[in-house]
Amino acid sequence: MKGSRGSKLPVKRCAALLAAGMALVGGSAHAGILDFYNDGKVLATPGVSMTDGAGGGGITPWATITGYETRDGINGNVHYTYVNLPNYSLNSLGASVGFYDRVELSYAYDILPTGSTFNTIGLAGNLVGGLLSSPTLGPILNSLGLTNGNQLVGGVDPWNTTIKMHVVGAKIRVIGEAIYDSDNLIPQVAVGGFYKWNENKALLETLQSDKSKDYEAYISVTKIFFPLSTLLNVTGRYSAANQTGLTGFGDDHKMRVEASLAYLLKKDTAIGVEFQQHGHNADGKNVTLGGGVDLTTLVNNPTLGPVLSDLGVNKGLINTLTQKESNWYDAFVAFFPSKNLSITMAMAYLGNITFTPNQTGFYISLQAAF
Amino acid sequence: MKLQMKAIAIAAGMLLASGAAVAEDKVAERTDGKTPTYPGIPSDSLEAFGGQAGVDVWVDDLFYYILADNRINQIFKSHGHVERQMALNKELESMVLGGPNHYSGASMSAAHAELGITVTQFNAVVEDAYLACDAARTPYHVCNQLIAALAPFERVIVTR
Numbered sequence: 001m002k003g004s005r006g007s008k009l010p011v012k013r014c015a016a017l018l019a020a021g022m023a024l025v026g027g028s029a030h031a032g033i034l035d036f037y038n039d040g041k042v043l044a045t046p047g048v049s050m051t052d053g054a055g056g057g058g059i060t061p062w063a064t065i066t067g068y069e070t071r072d073g074i075n076g077n078v079h080y081t082y083v084n085l086p087n088y089s090l091n092s093l094g095a096s097v098g099f100y101d102r103v104e105l106s107y108a109y110d111i112l113p114t115g116s117t118f119n120t121i122g123l124a125g126n127l128v129g130g131l132l133s134s135p136t137l138g139p140i141l142n143s144l145g146l147t148n149g150n151q152l153v154g155g156v157d158p159w160n161t162t163i164k165m166h167v168v169g170a171k172i173r174v175i176g177e178a179i180y181d182s183d184n185l186i187p188q189v190a191v192g193g194f195y196k197w198n199e200n201k202a203l204l205e206t207l208q209s210d211k212s213k214d215y216e217a218y219i220s221v222t223k224i225f226f227p228l229s230t231l232l233n234v235t236g237r238y239s240a241a242n243q244t245g246l247t248g249f250g251d252d253h254k255m256r257v258e259a260s261l262a263y264l265l266k267k268d269t270a271i272g273v274e275f276q277q278h279g280h281n282a283d284g285k286n287v288t289l290g291g292g293v294d295l296t297t298l299v300n301n302p303t304l305g306p307v308l309s310d311l312g313v314n315k316g317l318i319n320t321l322t323q324k325e326s327n328w329y330d331a332f333v334a335f336f337p338s339k340n341l342s343i344t345m346a347m348a349y350l351g352n353i354t355f356t357p358n359q360t361g362f363y364i365s366l367q368a369a370f
Numbered sequence: 371m372k373l374q375m376k377a378i379a380i381a382a383g384m385l386l387a388s389g390a391a392v393a394e395d396k397v398a399e400r401t402d403g404k405t406p407t408y409p410g411i412p413s414d415s416l417e418a419f420g421g422q423a424g425v426d427v428w429v430d431d432l433f434y435y436i437l438a439d440n441r442i443n444q445i446f447k448s449h450g451h452v453e454r455q456m457a458l459n460k461e462l463e464s465m466v467l468g469g470p471n472h473y474s475g476a477s478m479s480a481a482h483a484e485l486g487i488t489v490t491q492f493n494a495v496v497e498d499a500y501l502a503c504d505a506a507r508t509p510y511h512v513c514n515q516l517i518a519a520l521a522p523f524e525r526v527i528v529t530r
Contacts, residue, residue, distance in 0.1 A: 040490030042497060070489040101489075180524040182407040182517075183397045226518035227409050229511050266510050267500050 037370070038073025043267055044336045045179060045224075046098070048344050049079035049367050051244060052194050053094035053108025054169045056220070057260035058330050058346055058363060059276050062233045063190035063222035065173050066106065067098025068339050068369055074099050077369035079108075083348055085361035087117040090246075096169075104171040104192070112163040112246055117356060118156045120320060121206065121287050124313055125153030128289055128298065131307070140303055145291025152290040155203025163246050164199040178222045178231075187223035194218075196245040207323065207354060208285040208294065209248020214240055216253075231270075233260040242282050242325060243353055250281030268336040276328040282354070286321045295321060326351020330363060342367045398526040401477050404468035405519040415515040416467040419508060422460070425469075428516075429459045431502035441494045445485060466519035479526035486530040 047064050050056040055066025067075030076097035083090040094108030129152040131137045146152060155161070171192030178188035197213035198204060204212045218237040225232070235258040240250040256279065262272035286295045295318050299305050308314065332346035346363040353359045397406060404411060412418075419425055433456050437443045446452060458475035465473040475481065496517065503513035 038490060040488075040493045042493050070493060072488050072490045180521040182519075182521040183405060185408050225409065226514045226521065227407055227411055229514050264510070264514075 036074045038070055039068040039075055039339055039369070040070040040072060041068040041075075041101070041339075042179070043339060044264070044270060044334070044342075048334060048342050048365060049077070049081070049094060049096060049106075049108075051081060051083075051090070051092055051108070051110070052167045052169060052196070053079075053092070053096055053106035054171055054192060054194070055096060055098070055104055055106070056235075057233065057262070057272070057274050058332055058344055058348075058365065059274050059328055060233065060235050060237075060258035060260050061169075061171065061190075061192060061218055061220055062235070062260065063173065063176070063188040063220040064178060065098040065101045065104045065171065065190070066096045067101075067104070069098050069101055071101045075370060077367050079365060079367040081363070081365040083361060083363045085348070085350065085353070085359040087356040087359065088112055088114050088353060094167075102173050104169070106167075106169040106171075108167045108169075110163075110165045110167065110246060112165075114161045114163060116159050117354070118161045118203075119158045120317075120355075121153050122156045122158045124287075124295065124317060124321070125156070125289050127311055127313060128152060128308070131304075137304060137307060140301065144293050144297065144301070146289060146293055148290050153287070154206045154290075155200045156206060161200075161203065163203065165196055165245055166199075167194050167196045167245070169194045176223075179224050181223075182226050185223075187221045189219065189221050191217070191219045196241070196249075198245060198248060204248035205292075206287050206289075207242075207247050208282060208288055209242055210251045210281070211240075211249040214245065214249035216241060216245075229264040231260070231262040231264070231272075235259070240279065240281065242279065247282065247354055250279060252281075254279060262334070270334045270336075272332055272334070274328075274330045274332070278325050278327050280325055282323040282325060285323050286318050321355050323354050324352035324357070326353075332363070340369050342369075395522075395525055397522045398524075399477050399479055401473055401475070402465060405466045405522060407518045407521075411467060411515045411519055413468065415512065415519075416464060416469045418512040419467065419516065420506075422464050422469065422471060424506070424508070425464045425467075426460050428502050428506045428508060429456055429463060431505040432459070432499055434505075435498035435501045436495065439494060439498055442491050442498075445487070445491065449485070463516060463520070467516060477526075478523040482527045482529065487528050488530045489524075489528050492524055492528050 046066055046068060047056045047062050050061055051059050054061040055064055056062035067077060069075035078095045081092040091111040092108050096104060096106035098104050132141055171190050173190045176186050176188035194216045201212045216237055216239040218235050220233060220235040222233040237256045237258060238253050239256055240253045242248050256277040258276045260272060260274045262270045264270050288294045298308060299314060329349040330346045332344055334344040336342045344365040348361050348363040350359040436446055461471055461473040464471050
């Protein structure tokens with residue numbers, strides 16, 4: 001069908017991808033990477049980089065393919081995102097590439113310093129660890145599985161606990177056209193996935209998560225409504241992650257909904273809001289010390305309980321160290337001074353993260369495109 | 371029995387496919403009427419553009435930018451009759467916004483059939499369209515009504 005958007009044969013596209021790869025590897029002087037470079041997308045239409053590194057909004061991936069390339073080429077970008085919360089700060093550094101406005105690959109490295117947030121766990125661990133040398137209490141603790149020395153608490157380094165996580169992502173645009181199909185309601189649809197691995201296995205065990213690495217899969221549906229100067233995205237993410245994986249993963253993947261709504265004030269300026277449904281794998285859990293023994297087990301032990309209570313390891317401490325996870329919201333302003341740079345600033349309203357509530361803070365993300 | 375069912379299914383599939391191939395893109399192939407967008411283009415959009423006179427100025431600005439745009443100007447120049455292209459665009463842009471004047475040109479697919487236009491080139495024109503709105507001081511949200519009205523033509527203009 002003449003003019004049909006699918007008129008470029010997949011074979012031709014695969015051949016082009018293969019040629020691009022060979023040019024990179026073979027280093028042919030003439031068929032260089034510049035032949036594949038394209039920055040033809042209209043300003044702001046690829047979105048920005050979300051916290052897992054994929055193209056989209058601030059926290060949710062969209063059906064748009066990252067990079068300014070149209071189906072005529074390849075484009076890529078790097079990004080840095082910083083979120084400043086009362087008890088944590090997130091630094092996310094990443095890069096992504098878009099191939100022919102069809103396939104996207106991304107990588108992000110999240111570094112989350114937690115300051116002194118987990119110091120209370122360390123203190124509790126030290127306190128209980130001290131009791132191991134007691135002739136009466138030591139054996140009881142041993143029988144519960146606590147046998148190490150004072151370093152009972154895994155992964156917690158007082159005043160220095162930093163969570164680190166790698167994320168690789170891939171996305172494929174499946175059907176639809178987000179921008180030019182203004183005469184129908186068919187959106188652009190993409191499916192994608194992330195594989196995440198967290199470096200702090202010990203800390204994640206302490207926080208009672210089931211895994212330190214896991215995958216996520218998602219489907220995103222995006223459309224721009226030009227008469228309203230508005231972009232709408234809805235994403236369904238199949239995930240078991242706790243706080244996007246930063247505090248580990250549960251056992252059970254569930255479908256979670258995410259949405260972005262962006263209003264274009266100008267061709268280079270957008271405001272909007274986002275929502276991200278979170279799981280509750282860790283809700284109600286506190287922390288484990290050593291051999292998988294959590295505080296509740298210790299406090300409920302008939303012999304240990306009273307002694308620990310006198311020392312401050314009691315229901316009050318359990319309350320302090322009980323985890324909860326909230327849905328995420330953000331309200332943002334995104335500015336696109338050129339195709340080479342975007343600046344997104346937002347209020348991140350993240351609720352409960354592990355034991356700390358009211359995690360509301362400032363978000364800024366810079367994306368530089370080639 | 372199973373083989374017969376398979377044959378019927380294949381025949382039905384081919385019929386559907388051929389039907390789909392033949393079915394027209396009514397909105398992109400048309401040569402009159404306001405573009406039926408979701409949501410609809412407000413009835414005062416042409417007026418917000420400054421009426422036909424405002425559209426005329428905008429088209430003049432558009433072609434100023436197109437002819438200054440080295441990514442695409444040679445396409446327009448080699449096609450020739452730039453003045454006629456401008457005159458037809460003035461009719462078309464007003465038509466898609468629901469204007470009363472008649473568009474006397476060819477359909478967008480016929481007009482672009484032999485040109486091998488890419489998405490990259492089409493987007494370049496969109497960028498120049500936004501520059502034209504800036505130059506004519508057409509408000510961004512009014513400009514987006516025109517972009518929405520013209521957008522479906524992308525499906526037939528882009529052939530490469």
